[in-house]
Amino acid sequence: MQRAVLVLGLVITSASAYSTKVQQSIISSFHASQFSLTRNCQLQFNEFFSNFTMDQYSWALQMADATSKIPSGLLSLNFAEMGDFQQCVSIEASTKTGTILGKYCLGSLIVKETTSSDHQNMRGMFSFEKFGVISLVLSVKLLWALCLPDGCTTDDANLVGNFLLTNVVGEEVGVRFSDLLCQTVKEVNPPLTNGAIVTIAILALLLSTVLLSTLYDIFCIFYGHKSCPMLVKGFSAYTNSKKLFKMTTPTPDQLPCLNGVKCLSMVWVIYGHTFSISRVSPVTNAKYLMEWTDNWYSMIIHSASFSVDTFLTIGSALMSYGFMKAKCKNVRFNLFLYYLHRYLRLTAPFAIVVLVSATLLKYMGSGPQWPLVDQTLQQLCVNNWWVALLYIQNYVNDTDMCVGHSWYLSIDFQLYLISPFLLCALWKYPKACLSFLVLCVLWFVGVSFYVAWVYELHAILSSFYGNPKNYEKYYYYLTHTRCVPWFIGLILGYYIFKLKQDKLRLKLNKTLVWIIWAVCFGTMLTCVLGGHSTLRGEEYDRWGNAFYIALVRPVWSLAVSWVILACTNDYGGPVNWVLSLPIYQVLNRFTYSIYLTHVTLLYIISYDRKRPGYFSNFNLAYDFWGILWFSAGLSYLLILMTESPIIVIEEILIRSFDKKKHRKRDV
Known part of the structure; x- marks a missing residue:
C-alpha cells in the first residue's frame, strides 16, 4: 500500500523540472513513514500497486494520471490544479477484492504558518498574505485534486494528499479534503428524485400547452375562424411572439426613453454578474486577475450595482406617473387588484425558476466543484422556497437566499406594498406629501450613514481589505438602506405627470441645459470611479466610507432623474434619440425573465468547468455575450410559459370580478 502511494508521488512529480531530486526525497521520506489507512483503502491500494503498469489502459495508471501535478505558472499564482475529473470518475475496474471505482477528491491547499527563512521567502515571492485576503473578494482558490480508489475515505485522502505534498513541496503546504467534494460516478449521476420528476x-405540461395552443391558434387564424378562446391565445407562441416583437410609435403620454435606460441597465447588471460569478471557477492567472481588479477600470464592472438604483428610480417613477394618469381619468382604484396584479406578474415566472432551482439543478452538469450547486443553490431553495415567494428573504434569511439575486424582488415588492398610501396622499395632498417624501430621503440617507458607521462597512466592493459579507448583510440587501432612489422616483414621476398634464414645458436656457448635462455625466462618472484611490487602502477610513455609502446612490439616482426628465421634456437631444430607439421596446419585454435566469445559468456554467480558465478582457466579453443571448433564449420560453399566459389569466379574473360587482349593483 505504501509502495502504491510512492508510485502516485512519482507520477505526480514527473512533470517537474526537479523530478529526480524530488523523487529521491519522496523515497527517503516514504521508508520512514507509517500510514494508518482504513482496511478497505489498504486492500484497494494493494490492488492498485499490483495492477500498475505503464500501459495506457491500466486503471491504476489512469488513476495516478488523473491526480494533480505541479503546474506551470506558479509565479502567476496558478495554484488551481484540478487534475482530470472526467478520467478519474470514469474508472471502473474488476479486481480480486471486487469492483473499484475512481474517487475524485478536490481539496484546498493550506499555507501553514512557520518562521523558516525558506518559507518566508516563498510567501514573499507568491504574495500569499495578500492572496488570502483577495480570495475572499474574488473567490480565487488554492486547489489540488487527488484520484483514489473508492474504498478510501476522506480521512484517507487527507493522509495520502498531505504525505505527497510534504515530499513534493515541503511541510509548509498541506491540503484539506471534505466529503462534499469527493465524488465517484454514483455521485456524479444521481437518480431522479420525486421532486425532479414532478x-x-x-x-x-406547460410546453405541451404552449405547443397545442399555438397549433390551435394557427388553425383558427388560417382556416376562417374569426375568434379563438382567450385562454388559448394566452398560451399561443404565435400570438404572443407577435406581441413580443412588435414595435409601435410612442404616444405623447408615454415615456419611451425608459425602455433604453432599463435595457442598458440590465446589460450592465449581466456584465457585472458575469465577472463576479464566473470567478467562482479557478483561473490559471490569478495574479493578473488581482492586478486587473486593483486597477481603476475594474470599477466600471464593480459599479454595476448602481443599476439596481436605476431600476428602483424608474419603477417608482412609472408607478407614480401611471397612478396620477389613472386618477386624472377617473379610473377606480382597487387595492386588492393592485396587489394581486403585482404579485401575479412577479411570481408566475419567478415560481418556475424557484421550482427548477429546488429540484433540477444538480442534474444539469458535473465537475470538480459541482456538489456546491446542490449545497449553495438547490438546498437553499428546498428549505426556503416559501420565504422567496413571500418576498421577505432579504430580512428573514439574508445569508441563505433561494435564487440569491432575488433580494431585489423582495425590496421592490416591500416598497410596492406601501406605495398606495403614498400615492393617494400625493394625489390629494401633493405639497404635504412631497415634503414628506423629501424628509424620507434625508432620513434614510442618515440611516445608511449610521449603518455604515456602526458596522465599519467598506464602500468599494473591489477592496482587498473589506468584508463583502458584512456589506451585503447590513446594507446591500435591506429595504431601509436601499429605498432612497425609490422615494426620489416617486417625486420624479409626479413632476413628469404635472408637466404633461398641464402641457407645460421646462423653460431652460440652452447654456444652462449644457451645463446640467455636463454636471450629470460628471456626477455619474464620479459615482462609478470615485473612491478608487482613497477608500481602498489597508487603513480603514471610517468617515469616507460612511459618507460614500450614504450619498453615492441618492446622487446617482438624481443624475438618472435628470436624464429621464430632460428626455421627456425635449432636452435630451442625441441621448433621448438613443434611449428611445424602437428596438428597446422589444428588448425591454425580456429584461425581467433575463434577470431571473442569467445568474443561475452563470453558476451552472462556472461549476460545470473541469479545467481552470484564463482571465482576460476578451474572454470576459465573450462570456458576457454568450450568457446574454443564452439567457435571452431561456427567457423567451419562460415568457411563453408564464408571463404571457398570466396577463390573460389576470384579465379573465378582473372581468369576472367586475361582472360580480355589476350584478350586486343591479340587485
Missing part, C-alpha cells in the same frame, strides 16, 4: 412533468 418538476419535469410540470415543465412538459
Whole structure:
C-alpha cells in the first residue's frame, strides 16, 4: 500500500523540472513513514500497486494520471490544479477484492504558518498574505485534486494528499479534503428524485400547452375562424411572439426613453454578474486577475450595482406617473387588484425558476466543484422556497437566499406594498406629501450613514481589505438602506405627470441645459470611479466610507432623474434619440425573465468547468455575450410559459370580478 502511494508521488512529480531530486526525497521520506489507512483503502491500494503498469489502459495508471501535478505558472499564482475529473470518475475496474471505482477528491491547499527563512521567502515571492485576503473578494482558490480508489475515505485522502505534498513541496503546504467534494460516478449521476420528476412533468405540461395552443391558434387564424378562446391565445407562441416583437410609435403620454435606460441597465447588471460569478471557477492567472481588479477600470464592472438604483428610480417613477394618469381619468382604484396584479406578474415566472432551482439543478452538469450547486443553490431553495415567494428573504434569511439575486424582488415588492398610501396622499395632498417624501430621503440617507458607521462597512466592493459579507448583510440587501432612489422616483414621476398634464414645458436656457448635462455625466462618472484611490487602502477610513455609502446612490439616482426628465421634456437631444430607439421596446419585454435566469445559468456554467480558465478582457466579453443571448433564449420560453399566459389569466379574473360587482349593483 505504501509502495502504491510512492508510485502516485512519482507520477505526480514527473512533470517537474526537479523530478529526480524530488523523487529521491519522496523515497527517503516514504521508508520512514507509517500510514494508518482504513482496511478497505489498504486492500484497494494493494490492488492498485499490483495492477500498475505503464500501459495506457491500466486503471491504476489512469488513476495516478488523473491526480494533480505541479503546474506551470506558479509565479502567476496558478495554484488551481484540478487534475482530470472526467478520467478519474470514469474508472471502473474488476479486481480480486471486487469492483473499484475512481474517487475524485478536490481539496484546498493550506499555507501553514512557520518562521523558516525558506518559507518566508516563498510567501514573499507568491504574495500569499495578500492572496488570502483577495480570495475572499474574488473567490480565487488554492486547489489540488487527488484520484483514489473508492474504498478510501476522506480521512484517507487527507493522509495520502498531505504525505505527497510534504515530499513534493515541503511541510509548509498541506491540503484539506471534505466529503462534499469527493465524488465517484454514483455521485456524479444521481437518480431522479420525486421532486425532479414532478418538476419535469410540470415543465412538459406547460410546453405541451404552449405547443397545442399555438397549433390551435394557427388553425383558427388560417382556416376562417374569426375568434379563438382567450385562454388559448394566452398560451399561443404565435400570438404572443407577435406581441413580443412588435414595435409601435410612442404616444405623447408615454415615456419611451425608459425602455433604453432599463435595457442598458440590465446589460450592465449581466456584465457585472458575469465577472463576479464566473470567478467562482479557478483561473490559471490569478495574479493578473488581482492586478486587473486593483486597477481603476475594474470599477466600471464593480459599479454595476448602481443599476439596481436605476431600476428602483424608474419603477417608482412609472408607478407614480401611471397612478396620477389613472386618477386624472377617473379610473377606480382597487387595492386588492393592485396587489394581486403585482404579485401575479412577479411570481408566475419567478415560481418556475424557484421550482427548477429546488429540484433540477444538480442534474444539469458535473465537475470538480459541482456538489456546491446542490449545497449553495438547490438546498437553499428546498428549505426556503416559501420565504422567496413571500418576498421577505432579504430580512428573514439574508445569508441563505433561494435564487440569491432575488433580494431585489423582495425590496421592490416591500416598497410596492406601501406605495398606495403614498400615492393617494400625493394625489390629494401633493405639497404635504412631497415634503414628506423629501424628509424620507434625508432620513434614510442618515440611516445608511449610521449603518455604515456602526458596522465599519467598506464602500468599494473591489477592496482587498473589506468584508463583502458584512456589506451585503447590513446594507446591500435591506429595504431601509436601499429605498432612497425609490422615494426620489416617486417625486420624479409626479413632476413628469404635472408637466404633461398641464402641457407645460421646462423653460431652460440652452447654456444652462449644457451645463446640467455636463454636471450629470460628471456626477455619474464620479459615482462609478470615485473612491478608487482613497477608500481602498489597508487603513480603514471610517468617515469616507460612511459618507460614500450614504450619498453615492441618492446622487446617482438624481443624475438618472435628470436624464429621464430632460428626455421627456425635449432636452435630451442625441441621448433621448438613443434611449428611445424602437428596438428597446422589444428588448425591454425580456429584461425581467433575463434577470431571473442569467445568474443561475452563470453558476451552472462556472461549476460545470473541469479545467481552470484564463482571465482576460476578451474572454470576459465573450462570456458576457454568450450568457446574454443564452439567457435571452431561456427567457423567451419562460415568457411563453408564464408571463404571457398570466396577463390573460389576470384579465379573465378582473372581468369576472367586475361582472360580480355589476350584478350586486343591479340587485
